[in-house]
Structure formats: structure tokens, C-alpha cells
Amino acid sequence: MRYCINCCIHLLPNDLHRQCFRCRGPNHNNQKCPVCKGENKIPLYTDSKQMKLLAVLEVRTDHSESWNGFFCLRKGKLCSLIFGLIIMTLVMASYILTGAKHGLLLIPSPFHYGAFTSNPSLMDNESLSDMKDHYQPSKMNISYMKDYPSIKLIIDTITSKIEFVTRQRPDLEELRKQEPHMFSVIPNKFLPNSKNPCWYEEYRGNTTTDPYATNSYALYSKRFRTIFDYLRKVFWNHLYHYKDKHYRLRCLPHFYIIGQPKCGTTDLYDRLRLHPDVRFSAIKEPHWWTRKRFGIIRLRDGFHDRYPVEDYLDLFDLAAHQIQGVLQSEAAKEHGKMNNIIIGEASASTMWDNNAWIFFYDNSTEGEPPFLIQDFIHAFQPNAKLIIMLRDPVERLYSDYLYFASANKSVEDFHEKVAESLQLFENCMLDYSLRACVYNNTLNNAMPVRLQVGLYVVYLLDWLTVFDKDQILVLRLEDHASNVKYTMHMVFQFLDLGPLSEKQEALITKSPASNTRRPEDRSLGPMLPTTKAILRDFYKPFNTKLAQVLFDDAFLWKRT
Numbered sequence: 001m002r003y004c005i006n007c008c009i010h011l012l013p014n015d016l017h018r019q020c021f022r023c024r025g026p027n028h029n030n031q032k033c034p035v036c037k038g039e040n041k042i043p044l045y046t047d048s049k050q051m052k053l054l055a056v057l058e059v060r061t062d063h064s065e066s067w068n069g070f071f072c073l074r075k076g077k078l079c080s081l082i083f084g085l086i087i088m089t090l091v092m093a094s095y096i097l098t099g100a101k102h103g104l105l106l107i108p109s110p111f112h113y114g115a116f117t118s119n120p121s122l123m124d125n126e127s128l129s130d131m132k133d134h135y136q137p138s139k140m141n142i143s144y145m146k147d148y149p150s151i152k153l154i155i156d157t158i159t160s161k162i163e164f165v166t167r168q169r170p171d172l173e174e175l176r177k178q179e180p181h182m183f184s185v186i187p188n189k190f191l192p193n194s195k196n197p198c199w200y201e202e203y204r205g206n207t208t209t210d211p212y213a214t215n216s217y218a219l220y221s222k223r224f225r226t227i228f229d230y231l232r233k234v235f236w237n238h239l240y241h242y243k244d245k246h247y248r249l250r251c252l253p254h255f256y257i258i259g260q261p262k263c264g265t266t267d268l269y270d271r272l273r274l275h276p277d278v279r280f281s282a283i284k285e286p287h288w289w290t291r292k293r294f295g296i297i298r299l300r301d302g303f304h305d306r307y308p309v310e311d312y313l314d315l316f317d318l319a320a321h322q323i324q325g326v327l328q329s330e331a332a333k334e335h336g337k338m339n340n341i342i343i344g345e346a347s348a349s350t351m352w353d354n355n356a357w358i359f360f361y362d363n364s365t366e367g368e369p370p371f372l373i374q375d376f377i378h379a380f381q382p383n384a385k386l387i388i389m390l391r392d393p394v395e396r397l398y399s400d401y402l403y404f405a406s407a408n409k410s411v412e413d414f415h416e417k418v419a420e421s422l423q424l425f426e427n428c429m430l431d432y433s434l435r436a437c438v439y440n441n442t443l444n445n446a447m448p449v450r451l452q453v454g455l456y457v458v459y460l461l462d463w464l465t466v467f468d469k470d471q472i473l474v475l476r477l478e479d480h481a482s483n484v485k486y487t488m489h490m491v492f493q494f495l496d497l498g499p500l501s502e503k504q505e506a507l508i509t510k511s512p513a514s515n516t517r518r519p520e521d522r523s524l525g526p527m528l529p530t531t532k533a534i535l536r537d538f539y540k541p542f543n544t545k546l547a548q549v550l551f552d553d554a555f556l557w558k559r560t
Helices: 063-104 138-162 172-178 180-185 216-219 222-234 264-270 309-314 317-327 331-334 373-380 395-402 409-429 434-438 443-447 456-463 477-483 483-492 502-509 530-550
Strands: 044-048 049-052 196-201 240-242 245-251 255-259 278-280 344-347 387-388 472-476
Touching: 044 443, 138 409, 172 373, 180 309, 180 373, 196 530, 216 309, 222 317, 245 317, 245 530, 264 278, 264 387, 264 472, 264 483, 264 502, 278 317, 331 387, 373 483, 387 456, 387 477, 387 483, 395 409, 395 472, 409 434, 409 443, 409 530, 456 530, 472 477, 472 483, 477 483, 483 502
Parallel strands: 255 344, 255 387, 278 344, 387 472
Antiparallel strands: 044 049, 196 245, 240 245
């Protein structure tokens, strides 16, 4: 359709609309125009039919202005749409977060947890049906109880796949090929007049040379620079001069506290170092055998330069100076006095952490590491002594979670992390062997909680493939906590340490416990009873095997 833009009359096809003077030019007069004056009803033709126009329509000739209005309208609608989407997103996020926390989601989580109240009268060997007698029923409890069978199926699958297969021990030549530099530095024989493994190494530096200039521990750990500053000052006083050459005494540890984390190793370390014949590395946990020699500071941060074995040996220089003082004393020279000072090292990762192997060794054993930490330690120190402190793996895992979790810690969060970790472990066990899953770096990094650290017997059996049973002392934290004097006497006897005076023994056994649970973690209370029941089921076959290996049913942890 066509319209006259001046008088709003619909024009028929080929109609020039000559009755409107305005159409002819600018001299049109509204008062003189017969069309424009006097009548408010103007004939309008639509589809060749005449009709009356009931309202005067105003048609603007400014086309750009009409388009601006259109765009303003579009912008307004767009802004309203975006604002509405933001509001809807915030509402949905609030719904999801609060719904997940209170169990109100329309789509339920595969693992629910219940708000059980702690009850100290509940014994560990009670069944889930017994729990109903101790706790008030609620919707969340009921939902949580319904999830137990599905998690139990996962545990049953894992249990059905468990096989304790003896690993093949690598020969010495294979180890030499993997670590040629280490074998070139550490000798195969040590000083005969020292109880601790030590040897003299020629020092080729001069008086202006800083012997610790390249030590990675000093470079990357600011808190240990004070120790190395002291070592620099006394270094030249402890060099042994023989035939115009300088020699320094090098030492390895006589014994290792190899595990496990959150099992009381720090308390054992603090008490042992009070013994007059015991010294430790300058750093409690060097983690050299498991991490630093591979260039790992934190595995999630990637790899750094590998720490050479010389950097590790530097950590024992303080103790080596004291041993050297005994060896060079008049009594030692005249009467062949034996050095009885021994050095210890207490990295709690030594027993279990072989995560780095996949990056450095050939993966030709169907996911199982061809070389383990103990293979190399035994190659250099076949007579080394090893101390292991263990605790109920269920409680160890919860303590581990409380210590390492950074935020949003709760018993509910712990339960969900346990459930997720069990699923991941099951997936691995469906395709690989138990050992392959335990030492699987990808799996261990993916699990929200470190389930694998509590599989004590898997690690112990692998250590027993290279070390004799009488070289390993296995303790329980529960026994240590209830009778410190008894466990410390066991350690002293195991290490062949000399007798102590009453005052010295009291200092060691009556000092307060170290590295106890933080107050803010205590406020969370114990884990949920159902979480404990799930973990009890998971660890049961491993604890049973451990008790068989050690001939001690206390390692079943039936009542802890």
C-alpha cells in the first residue's frame, strides 16, 4: 500500500493524488485546501473499497529518527534479557548450593551423608543396623543409609580384586644403570670403627670456595639457610688433612623412620633426638629418596632441577662433624674406641611414595614400577634399620584430611571425598593389579583423600622383598600414646643404644606429645559413623593380611 505522507490518504495504484496541493509543492495552504480543511472524515480506499478513517494518524518523515527508536527499543529489551538471566543464574546457584548442603536437590547426589551426632558409646564393631539405636532418625540419615549398599558394592568389587603378589626384585646392575652418579659417590664399604655408615671423601675446593653454594636445599628453602651459614663457618675446621690433601667425612643414616604420615613419626623423632647417641639430618624430612632426587618439590608444581646425592649428604654434616670428633680423639687413636653415635632420617614418605617412577623409569611391567625406593637404599646400605609407626588406617585418613585440607573442612565433605576416592580406586582395580594402583601417580593425585597411604601391608611386603624382617621395627601409635616408655625402650633396643640415666630417660619419655591435632580441627569432632563403617570395610582385608605378616592381631584395629 502507498500513502500520502502529508494527509494520510491511501493512494490507489497509479494515483498521483492531485487533490492535495502539498503534493504539488511548498506553496500549499492548509486553509485553502478543500481536502485539508473542514472535514474530519477523510475517504480512505483500501482494496478498492471506501471506508472512513476514525482517527488522524501522524506519520513522521524523519526515517532516521524512527530507526533510532527501534534500536532503543531493541537495546532496552536486550538489557532486560541480560539482567533477567543474571538474576536467574544467581537464584539457581543459591538453590544448588543450599540444596546440596541440606539434601534438597531434585536430582540426588549418588552419595548422601547423614547428620549423625557423635556418641562415644558406639563401638567400632557395631553394624549399621545397630547405629539406629544410638541416633535419632531423620530424613538425611535415612537417605544416607540407603547409599551404604551402593558404596559397599564398590568395596566388595575392590576386595574381590585384591591379590598380594610378590614383586620381582631387580638386580644390582639394573640399579647401577638407573643411577650411575649415585653409585659413583657412595662407596660400597664404610669405616670399620664407626657404628654409623661413614667414609672419607677428598675435597678439591680451596679456602675461598663455598662448599654449599649449589646445595638445592639451601637455595630453595629459606628456613634452612641459617643452618648452612653455620656449616660454612665451621667447614674448614672439620677437614681431615692427609698427604697434602683435604678430606671431609661423609655419612648416611644408620636408621630411617620411613612412615607413615599422621602416625606419630614427628613425636618419635622429637623423643629420639634427645638421646645422647642419636643425631638426625639438618632437616627432619628431606624427602630425598622419594621426591627431591627426581626434582620434585611439590608434584603439582611440576619438576625442578634434580637434587644430586651430594646435596642430601650435606644434610648430615653436623652429625658427621661430631662423629669425626670421636674418631680423631686420643681414646680412639690409642685404644681403637668405636664411634657409637648414629644418624637417623625421618621422611615419612619413604615407605610409600613412589609416584615419580613413571616419569623416569621404563614402564614395561604393566603399570607396576620396576624399581622402588627400597631397592636403592638396600643397594648402598644392606644393613640399614627401618622404623615404621602405624595407626588405625581409618583414623589416619581422617587426620590426614584435617591436616592437609585447606578450606571448607567438615565431616560431610570428608565423607564425599572418601566416596569419590573409592570409586576412583575401584576403576583402577578393574584394569590393573593392586600394586599398579597403589603406585599409580595419576590415581593418587586424582583421589581427594589419600586412601592408598593406609594400605600398609602392600608397602611392607615390598620392603620385605629386600630387607630382612629383623631389620624392620613396626610400632602402633595407639601403643605409643598409651605407654611412651615401653615403645621408646623397644626403639632403643632395636637400635642397640646404650643405657640411659633416670634423668635422661625421664626427659625423653615425659616430654609432651608433638604434632597433635590443631584446636580448630578438634572442633569438627569425629567423622560420621557411616563413613567410619565404610572405611572399616575397605581396610579390613589389608589389616587382616598385615596382622598375619606381623603375627599380631593388634594390627586388626578392632577396638581403637
